Amino acid sequence: SNDIKQISARTEAGADIVSAFGFGDALGPAKVIHVHNPAIGLNGVLVVDNVAAGPSIGGLRMAPDVTTVECFRLARAMTLKNAAAGLPHGGGKSVLKGDPRMPRAEKETLIRAFACALGDIQDYIFGPDMGTDEMCMGWIQDEIGRAIGLPREVGGIPLDELGATGWGLFHAIDVALEYCDFEMAGARIVIQGFGAVGRNVARFLEAEGAIIIAASDSRGAVYNETGLDVGQLTKLKAAGKSVGNYDRGEIIDREDIVGIPCNIWIPAARPDVITERNVELLDANIVAQGANIPLSEIAERRLHEKGIINLPDFIANAGGVICAAMEYRGASQATAFDTIEEKIRTNMKEVLDISNAKGDIPRDVAFGIAEQRVQRAMKTRRWSIF
Numbered sequence: 001s002n003d004i005k006q007i008s009a010r011t012e013a014g015a016d017i018v019s020a021f022g023f024g025d026a027l028g029p030a031k032v033i034h035v036h037n038p039a040i041g042l043n044g045v046l047v048v049d050n051v052a053a054g055p056s057i058g059g060l061r062m063a064p065d066v067t068t069v070e071c072f073r074l075a076r077a078m079t080l081k082n083a084a085a086g087l088p089h090g091g092g093k094s095v096l097k098g099d100p101r102m103p104r105a106e107k108e109t110l111i112r113a114f115a116c117a118l119g120d121i122q123d124y125i126f127g128p129d130m131g132t133d134e135m136c137m138g139w140i141q142d143e144i145g146r147a148i149g150l151p152r153e154v155g156g157i158p159l160d161e162l163g164a165t166g167w168g169l170f171h172a173i174d175v176a177l178e179y180c181d182f183e184m185a186g187a188r189i190v191i192q193g194f195g196a197v198g199r200n201v202a203r204f205l206e207a208e209g210a211i212i213i214a215a216s217d218s219r220g221a222v223y224n225e226t227g228l229d230v231g232q233l234t235k236l237k238a239a240g241k242s243v244g245n246y247d248r249g250e251i252i253d254r255e256d257i258v259g260i261p262c263n264i265w266i267p268a269a270r271p272d273v274i275t276e277r278n279v280e281l282l283d284a285n286i287v288a289q290g291a292n293i294p295l296s297e298i299a300e301r302r303l304h305e306k307g308i309i310n311l312p313d314f315i316a317n318a319g320g321v322i323c324a325a326m327e328y329r330g331a332s333q334a335t336a337f338d339t340i341e342e343k344i345r346t347n348m349k350e351v352l353d354i355s356n357a358k359g360d361i362p363r364d365v366a367f368g369i370a371e372q373r374v375q376r377a378m379k380t381r382r383w384s385i386f
Contacts, residue, residue, distance in 0.1 A: 027079060027374060028091075029072055035117040043097040044114045047075035049090065051123045052377035056092030057082060057148065057321055057328075059129025060111070060136065063270075066095035070271060077292045078321065080370040081314035083377070085343050087325045092124045100131030112139050119144040127159075127324050130195065130270070134158045148324040157327040157336055159320050163200025165290065167337060168319020168344040170204035172311050173264060173288050175348040179309060179356065180285055182263055185209030190262040190284070192216050193269025194233060194243050197290040197317065201266060202230045214252070214260050218269070220244020221254045258282060267294035274299045282308065289313035304361045312366040315347050 028049035035044045045068050048056050058078040061071075071093050079091025096114055100107070111132070118124065126140045126147040138154055140147040150156025159165065177184060187210045191198045194215040202212050211227040219242035222228065233243050244251055258265075258274065259281040267273050268290030274282065279299040287303060288311045289295065295303075295310070303310045319340040326336035350369070355362045 027076070027371070027378075029075060030123070031121070032068065032072070033118065033121065034068070035114055037113060037117075040109060040113060041098070042110055042113050042117075044095060044117075045071045046092065046094040046118055046121065046124060047071045048092040048121070048124050049075035050079045050374060050378075051090035051092075052374060052381050053083065053090050054088040055123045055125055056090040057087075057125045057127055057324055058091060058093040059127040059149075059320075060094045060096065060114075060132045060140075061129040062096045062098055062100040062107075062111075062131030064097060064099055066097055071095045073271065074292050077314050079374060080367060081318045081321055082325075083373040084315055084347055084366060084370040085318045085322050085325075086373070087322065089125075089321075089325055090123070093129075094118070094124070094126065096131075107136075108139055111136050112143050115140040115143040115147075119146075122146075125324075125328065127321070128196075133160055133196075148328050149320070150327070157323055157333050159323050160196035160200075162323075162333065162337075163196075163203065164323035164336070164340060165197045165317050165320035166200025166202075166204055168322065168340045169197065169201045169266070169268075169288055169290050169317050171319075171341050171344045172316035172348045173201075173205070173286065175345050176286050176288070176309050176311055176352065178349075179352055180263075182285070186211065187263040188213050188261075189264045189266065190214040190257060190260050191266045191268060191290075192257050192273060193267065193291060194237060195268065197320075198266065198268035199230070199234050199237060201268065201288075201290060203234070205264075206230045210264075213262060214257050215243045216254050216257045216269075217243050221252045221257050222246045222249040223252050223257075223260060224249035264288055267291050270294070272296055276302070279303065284308060287311065288316055290317050292317070300363050301361060309352070310362055311348065312351065312363040314370065315344070315351055315362075315366050318344060318347075 029047050031048040033046040075093035082089045128149040134151045137147040137149045138151050149159040189212045194217045214223040261283040264286045265284040266288045271293040273294050275296040276298045279302045286309045322340045323336045351366045354365045
């Protein structure tokens with residue numbers, strides 16, 4: 001189709017990707033596909049990064065400012081995340097340009113068209129991500145029969161509704177507390193991004209006695225020294241309102257949420273929210289990465305220098321993809337959540353134990369573990385590059 005431009009890195013085209021987009025290495029990407037249909041305003045990208053362990057799983061992200069490079073970075077995070085979790089899947093990601101709050105009929109048209117354009121790409125399985133949900137995955141399943149995170153009514157385990165990613169993030173935090181001098185009960189929490197991940201991890205933390213003192217979303221932020229009511233914040237979001245409409249706290253600028261002193265700071269929104277520009281403002285004991293690639297490399301190294309425990313995204317927020325992989329193989333909800341707990345607690349403890357023993361940055365430790373697993377999988381393949 002003239003609407004699809006496909007570049008494959010399986011052969012000499014790998015060099016073309018590097019020169020055209022500025023990325024590419026020994027792990028991938030295997031494919032970069034651009035889908036464009038100006039008649040309906042469709043502009044999307046799929047990156048299949050590495051499929052040595054099996055077909056790639058990764059979410060469909062929808063936002064007005066997504067880019068090909070961001071899509072690749074997210075796909076690589078999925079390669080590492082799936083490998084670290086020991087899943088028989090590689091990493092991929094897809095992005096659509098557009099406002100996720102557009103009228104439902106328009107959004108459905110774009111997502112169905114995007115899925116159809118990618119219907120022949122058998123080594124990618126769609127999942128929900130920022131700007132998409134279980135219903136969106138239902139549309140994709142209807143078109144091409146290849147999606148996870150489906151609505152319960154069609155046999156899925158609704159990841160966002162149940163809070164699979166938040167459940168895993170909660171357990172990553174619980175493990176990290178073993179290396180701190182405070183407990184969950186009474187811990188002060190700040191959540192940047194009160195969406196599917198943020199609201200669910202808040203729910204799990206609050207149930208164990210933690211106090212959510214600040215939260216933000218794309219439209220506002222709120223702070224209350226004595227604690228916010230997670231249930232009320234969740235109701236506001238369900239009604240289509242911002243946390244900035246919460247009436248029992250101080251409305252603050254969204255950017256100010258970075259500097260609020262707390263025990264646990266959770267980025268659960270967009271990439272690159274903490275960089276060298278604002279990392280010195282962070283005043284926390286733990287940074288638990290609920291979003292993918294929320295910190296720059298420089299920021300992560302600075303946190304390590306400051307003695308702040310930083311939980312890498314592809315370890316800490318792997319609950320969603322673990323649940324998705326279990327759903328894809330017909331597992332029950334209970335089995336999926338037990339598996340999330342076991343895998344994330346084991347992996348998080350391994351990373352922090354090695355980090356403490358060697359003094360290495362947790363992300364470097366986690367990357368080394370995941371990369372070794374990908375490379376071992378690649379050695380089983382006839383075409384061992386990707």
